[in-house]
């Protein structure tokens with residue numbers, strides 16, 4: 431099992447040293463993610479979810495433990511991946527298509543090879559016809575879709591998403607969840623998806639990692655055994671069993687009030 | 690309609706001025722009516738044009754010098770902590786020293802020629818450009834840095850593809866402030882010692898009590914400053930259309 435894991439976190443912890451003192455963001459993190467697996471991390475705000483994602487991406491050094499991706503220890507920014515942040519972070523001066531192609535330009539990849547891929551991704555996420563629009567002409571949801579396309583255009587083996595719907599309204603969140611599922615079913619990338627929404631985690635993930643409040647610990651890892659494609663409006667009983675179970679874990683750790 | 694109102698405001702102001710001069714019988718050497726100023730402006734136009742060009746030339750040289758030195762300096766300040774700590778206190782020191790006080794020194798060093806005026810214009814427009822360029826170069830979010838690093842961006846790519854374009858809206862606000870200040874710089878330089886230029890003309894008309902021509906000179910200076918400001922703003926619209934379009938859209942409320 432351990433040998434075939436694509437991402438391996440062994441007893442990872444992170445302590446931030448700020449002026450006001452030390453902040454233990456998370457600790458005792460043990461998690462193996464298989465290739466092509468979709469793993470969601472749910473947890474209350476401030477429990478170190480972003481920190482874990484940044485440590486996996488090599489954008490934030492860990493304080494202890496070991497992280498390997500594809501068998502290699504992570505000790506510098508990883509480039510064999512695509513990241514979607516909470517904000518779309520588009521370049522205002524580039525068109526929609528060129529924002530997706532930024533990934534290709536920075537990596538000095540061949541534009542002619544990747545432009546059709548970029549266009550295909552834009553079509554897959556409902557952005558056909560907007561290729562030459564500028565970011566300020568788009569809604570929040572459309573901007574986030576562009577950033578998802580940008581994270582995928584170079585066909586990375588790993589997709590990291592940090593609360594990609596955080597800033598969006600409920601309807602848009604649902605639509606983009608469906609977009610992500612569609613893209614993921616087509617590409618089957620290893621995906622690490624961070625959210626504080628329980629239904630979104632259950633909807634998208636093969637496994638849901640439930641975390642405790644800060645300092646974040648993994649409380650439980652739940653296998654989600656639901657057929658794909660999953661739809662929010664036609665979910666079997668089991669869907670609410672899963673969300674209910676996660677909810678009760680949060681209640682037990684005091685994150686959700688008892689009702 | 691909204692485009693007309695500033696013009697209407699100016700017309701009302703001029704009308705009150707004109708009326709006031711006649712009603713209270715203000716002598717022309719104290720306060721000429723706008724019509725007299727306009728007449729003088731037309732009559733003395735060749736003279737104003739000659740001196741105006743001298744001032745414009747000094748202003749432009751000083752401004753360009755400021756841009757050429759300020760931008761690389763801001764890049765240095767934002768890319769090296771040590772350079773920042775070394776240079777920023779000195780910049781502040783030079784900014785706090787009144788330019789008007791340094792101008793006579795330039796006269797001693799460089800004579801009555803163009804150089805001291807250019808230097809004062811340079812000094813006066815330099816600071817806002819450095820400050821705003823540095824703010825702009827620091828304005829990139831940490832997420833954008835993370836994004837660039839996850840793409841394997843080199844230091845140069847990070848600068849040229851992300852940091853520099855992000856800084857342009859800030860840089861241009863500094864460039865616009867500097868544009869309005871640089872005219873004043875050239876005039877201050879001329880006040881201290883010159884034989885041509887609108888600042889020189891102001892001194893001459895002042896001592897001759899040619900108040901109408903003095904007002905006409907002030908009008909000419911204002912026009913130069915305004916035109917320069919709008920040229921820079923036009924450049925801004927041309928170079929960073931994404932920023933300007935955004936601003937206009939937000940302002941117009943047509944969304």
Ligand SMILES: Nc1ncnc2c1ncn2[C@@H]1O[C@H](COP(=O)(O)OP(=O)(O)O)[C@@H](O)[C@H]1O
Nearest residue numbers: 446448453455474475476477478479480481482
């Ligand atoms: N750069 C940093 N410096 C100091 N403390 C930080 C930094 N980033 C995050 N933290 C702290 O670490 C904790 C976890 O943060 P984060 O990983 O962003 O949580 P989450 O994404 O789950 O909301 C928080 O208490 C936060 O204040």
Ligand SMILES: [Mg+2]
Nearest residue numbers: 479480481593
């Ligand atoms: Mg977070």
